Amino acid sequence: MSWTDKIPAAATAYLEANRLDEVECVIADLPGIARGKAVPAGKWEKQTHFHLPNSIFFQTITGDWGEASGPDGFLEPDMILKPDLSTATAAPWAADGTLQVIHDAYDQKGKPVAFSPRNVLRRVVDLYKAEGWTPVVAPEMEFYLVGRNIDPAKAIEPMMGRTGRPAAGRQAYSMTAVDDYGPVIDDIYEYAEIQGFEIDGIAQEGGAGQLEINLRHGDPIKLADEVFYFKRLIREAALKHDCFATFMAKPIEGEPGSAMHVHHSVIDAKGRNIFTGPGGGETDAFFHFIGGLQEHMPSAIAVIAPYVNSYRRYVPDSAAPVNLEWGRDNRTTGIRIPISDPGARRIENRLPGMDCNPYLCIAASLACGYLGLKNEIRPDKRWVGEAYESESEIAGSLSDALDLFDEATELRAVLGEDFARVYSIVKRLEYKEFLQVISPWEREHLLLNV
The missing domain is CATH 3.10.20.70 (Glutamine synthetase, N-terminal domain)
Known part of the structure; x- marks a missing residue:
């Protein structure tokens, strides 16, 4: 053959x-x-x-x-x-x-x-399969189209739209804003069609030149492959039109960050959603998955927010959750339950940044849910109201997040200890490299004042 x-x-x-x-x-x-x-x-x-x-x-x-x-x-x-x-x-x-x-x-x-990201995800998926479960995910990709930037000392600026003005911010879901960079979007659609990828929708997000692409739900490894491919596809479409696509978590000061929200459900051997019971109600498994996210996600933040820039996104009242509360149709909670029919009941993890490795992000999020299912972890009481008022439960820096990751025995066992060892070593070196760089803020405020 x-x-x-x-x-x-x-x-x-x-x-x-x-x-x-x-x-x-x-x-x-x-x-x-x-x-x-x-x-x-x-x-x-x-x-x-x-x-x-x-x-x-x-x-x-x-x-x-x-x-x-x-x-x-x-x-x-x-x-x-x-x-x-x-x-x-x-x-x-x-x-x-x-x-x-x-x-x-x-x-x-x-x-x-063991430390190949695709193998890490497959390891977690296989743990689900050993229990007779099939995990299903649906990623949402946020990113910015920005002007060409070849000077790292220069601030990143939104791309120039067809009107000759920089792409407008604060215009979430505006069709006019989407039309402003229509040629780039047209090529994204064309490339995706040629590559056989199905886009569920494209929308303008709240930032200047910020877009969101939603993908159809499916197999975690297949969807991680698609996100991996999509990042390159989007970058190539942008370059064709003399702009850059960036997946940084927080590329532009004063604008919202870019997330990769991940929707989760789990199917049993008979093809039934284990989050929904025979009468259409929510099951213990549904609550246990939420409980696993709440208990173990703090230790997984180093994987889903992998760079120093990632933590600039976690700012209260800036369209990114800084909590592990769960709520129904509530975008201020870190864990959101979207409106859906009982058969499509799912749990959305809103914490990951778009700068993540899609294989490792999905693996870490599924690992937290898996531990919740296996250990029958009960979640906190559902949050009602604006969750920005709750206490921050997210590490404030990559260094703090890595400390939590290094101590997370159960999570590391699910992801693989050899992977966890390598990941921590590489990320700590990156953080050390970052500390050697003197920022413009330091030069402006400390040079002559301290």
Whole structure:
């Protein structure tokens, strides 16, 4: 059987219309950056795997290397990367026919590499499956379209709209605002269609040049793959129109941050939503999942808010929750229960930032819910009213969040201790690197005043 018989229909359609020139063999590292190799099509058809050093998972966002290789030392042994042909998709912005294929990482004995983000998510999904459960997720992606910024010392500004004025903020759900950068959105739609991705909707968010894309619910690994692909797709569409797309949690001072809200439900072996009982009411499992999020999410914040900038989003009264309250149709709570029919009952985690690695974010959120289900954790009383008035339950910095993560024995066991060890080492090095940078605020207010 040819490998082309195993790829999705959208990839097949792309190959029917384009001569295949190159295949990009990719894998997500800890930040979610696509690492890998570009392989000529002729060579791709002859290979079953390729190699990369395991050190790609020890890199910080700045390109430095964490001392996370273990007792054998920094030998950079090769991993065996095997393609998941179900992830094959076009790279429609490429000049020649190009496919992207996500690969899974194994060591030389055939064991999954524990700190590969896709393997971390698969580990959590498998724990659900062992209980006869199938987790279902639906991510929402918020991001900004901004002017080209090649000077890190310069503040980020909204992109220029078709009117010749910077994209307007505070115009949530405005169709006029969406039209202002319609050409970029048109290309996002076109690229998504060619790649076989279904967009549930695009809306203007509250920030200047800020958009939200909702994806259809489905398998956690498949949806994480799509978010991984979408980040690149959106960046390419923006570059085509002389602007940048940024997924920073807080890119523009005074504007709202960007989140990746994740909706959760769980299906049993008979295809029933375990959050809904026979009479249509809420089950113990529904409340236990909420309880797991409330109890364990503080320790998972370091994973769903992975950078120093992430914590600039957690500001009271700034459209981001700083609490772990749960409420019905209440966007001020960290855990929201959306309006739905009983069969579609779901729980929305509103805490993650869009700067997260989608595999690790979804894995961490599902891990918290899993611990709630297994340990039958009861949630606090439902919050009624504006939850911004509740006490902040979110770590104030990456350093504090990592302290909580390092102490979280149960959560680390679900995600995998080897992953947790590597993640903490890499993130602490990033934080150390950040502390070496002197900010404009410090120069302005401390240079001559202290």
